[in-house]
Amino acid sequence: MITIRKAQQSDCSFLASIILLAENTGNEITAYTKMFNKTNEELLPIFEKIINNETQGHPLAYKSFLIATENGVPASAFAIYKEGEFGDSNHLTTGALMTGFDRKSMATAFGFLKNNSELGLTKKINTLQIDCVATLPEYRGKGMLRQLMHAAEQDAKMNQINELQIQVWKKNEGAIGAYSKLGFKIEEEKLSHSEKENGKVLMIKNI
Amino acid sequence: MEKYHKQLTQVFRNVFQNNAIEITRSTTAADIDQWDSITHLDLITATEESFSIEITGFDVMGLKNVGDLLDLITRKLED
Numbered sequence: 001m002i003t004i005r006k007a008q009q010s011d012c013s014f015l016a017s018i019i020l021l022a023e024n025t026g027n028e029i030t031a032y033t034k035m036f037n038k039t040n041e042e043l044l045p046i047f048e049k050i051i052n053n054e055t056q057g058h059p060l061a062y063k064s065f066l067i068a069t070e071n072g073v074p075a076s077a078f079a080i081y082k083e084g085e086f087g088d089s090n091h092l093t094t095g096a097l098m099t100g101f102d103r104k105s106m107a108t109a110f111g112f113l114k115n116n117s118e119l120g121l122t123k124k125i126n127t128l129q130i131d132c133v134a135t136l137p138e139y140r141g142k143g144m145l146r147q148l149m150h151a152a153e154q155d156a157k158m159n160q161i162n163e164l165q166i167q168v169w170k171k172n173e174g175a176i177g178a179y180s181k182l183g184f185k186i187e188e189e190k191l192s193h194s195e196k197e198n199g200k201v202l203m204i205k206n207i
Numbered sequence: 208m209e210k211y212h213k214q215l216t217q218v219f220r221n222v223f224q225n226n227a228i229e230i231t232r233s234t235t236a237a238d239i240d241q242w243d244s245i246t247h248l249d250l251i252t253a254t255e256e257s258f259s260i261e262i263t264g265f266d267v268m269g270l271k272n273v274g275d276l277l278d279l280i281t282r283k284l285e286d
Contacts, residue, residue, distance in 0.1 A: 055268045087271035088236040090244035094251075095267025103252075110248045120243055 002144060004151040007065035007077065009052065014074045015065055016047035021134035022078075027171040029192050029199075030116050035109035036101065050100035057086030059131040060096035066151055068135075068144040075139035079132045080152045082161060084125040119190050119200045121167055127204075128156040130166040133175075149182050153207050164205040171198045179203050211258070211280050215273070218257045222250045232274030258284060 007015060020040045023031040032043055047060075055061045059079035068076040083089055098106060123129055130152060135144055156164060166184060168175045176186070184203040191199035209232070219228050223241050236242040242250070251262050254276065260283040270276050 053265070053268065058268075084235075084237075087275075088242075088244075088247075091236060091247045091270065092268050094244050094247050095264045095270070098264030098267055100264075106248060110245050114245050117243075117245060125237060 001071060002075075002142065002147055003069050003072075004147055005067055005069065007062045007067050009062060011065070011067060011074060011077075012048050012052045012062050014067070015051055015062055015077060016044050017136075018065075018077045018134045019047055019051070019059070019132045020044060021136070022132045025169070025172050025175070027169040027198065029119065029169070029195055030113060032109075035112045036105055037108070046100045050096050053096065053099065055086065055092065055096070057081050057084075058089040058092035058096065059129075060093050065132075066148055066155075068139075068148050070139060070142070070144075075142075076135035076144035076148060077132075078130055078134070078148055078152075080155060081129050081131075082159060083123045083127050083129050083165075089123060089129060116192065116194070118193050121188060121190055121200050121202045123165060124163065126161060127163040127165045128152065128159075128161045130164060133166070145178060146182065153205075156207060162207055164207065166203050168201050168203060169198060170201050171195075176201060176203070209277060211277055211284075214257060215254065215277060215280065218250070218253050222246060222253050230273045232272065232277065234273040235271070254280065260284060 020032065020043055024040065033040060036043065051060050051062045053061050056063050058064065058081060064079040064081045065077050066080060067074050081089060086092060152164065166179060168179065170189060184205045186201055187204045188202040189199055216230050219230055220226050223239060228239065251267060255262050258280050260280065266279055270279065
């Protein structure tokens with residue numbers, strides 16, 4: 001039986017694995033492994049620490065996550081937050097990363113992002129942002145994403161939000177197809193300078 | 208005019224390389240074109256250097272606008 005619930009502090013280990021899994025589809029130009037030049041195994045405990053904070057409004061906080069469980073076991077998750085509610089979500093994410101990495105690592109990581117700055121998409125204020133989407137491999141194909149998205153839409157409606165936004169990599173055709181089936185449409189694309197056929201795609205759904 | 212406002216304005220002008228920038232307590236990233244996640248780290252670092260303070264990640268997660276940053280600077284310097 002699949003159940004959707006809000007994440008708790010005890011989920012931080014699972015959520016750290018979700019955040020890193022979401023960034024390892026093989027289509028990413030920028031990912032935490034590349035930014036910080038570390039393996040997933042090295043990043044896992046760092047992200048477990050980072051997301052164990054009480055803030056909201058950005059993806060690197062456990063309170064932002066919705067989790068799908070099967071028979072009580074966490075299997076799939078994503079972060080949702082209203083853009084701008086607690087400040088610029090990207091700035092809050094920067095702060096969260098600063099709690100896990102020293103300043104030298106941060107400067108290196110953001111130098112990497114600077115080299116790919118053409119990929120930056122604007123998150124519209126007061127939209128519901130969906131971020132860090134992943135399902136553990138053994139639970140895929142069970143409709144968990146659809147159920148999570150339904151819960152996210154209910155959350156948005158309760159908070160008078162009428163637009164959902166999600167960013168995906170252009171080469172991740174599987175994800176683009178899955179979100180299209182859920183009613184999302186491509187709104188904007190930013191192509192990469194280094195990988196001509198890849199880039200960031202903004203998909204939106206009005207509810 | 209608020210204490211430290213003039214000095215922080217200069218920090219913004221240096222980071223964003225724009226001498227026309229004016230900031231108020233309600234200024235947010237939405238008001239300044241280049242104020243993205245990348246330049247935010249530059250802004251934090253430049254603020255630390257200008258005011259000789261240390262700003263933590265938890266401090267940054269508490270910042271919603273320029274007013275919050277001015278309050279943080281005041282706390283760091285006067286508490």
